[in-house]
Amino acid sequence: MERTLDADGGVARKFRITDKGAEHLAAQREEFVTGLTGLTGVIADWPAERLRRFVADLEQFNTDIERVSGRSWPRPMAEG
Known part of the structure; x- marks a missing residue:
């Protein structure tokens, strides 16, 4: 860094x-x-549908955490 x-x-x-x-x-x-x-x-060994639901739930969880904290998700990439 x-x-x-x-x-x-x-x-x-x-x-x-x-x-x-x-x-x-x-x-x-x-x-x-x-x-x-x-x-x-x-x-x-998770079936594809279970994995799809897990990913969708995790994305929603991240979105909600960021919304509550006042930050957007996914965050825009920093220009650099």
Whole structure:
């Protein structure tokens, strides 16, 4: 992670993920997904319809959490 200047000249602290950080995040995400969906993963033997419902419910959960906190979901990608 690296600090960047506030483009608007404010005093906000802004951070941008480095290439190394993005690679690390991607590797951790892959491990997490494999742990859920791999041959011995938590949801490996779920039928397609159950998985579809789970994903829809999780998306709704995230949307509602963000709505309650006053933030949109999914968040727009930062330009950079």
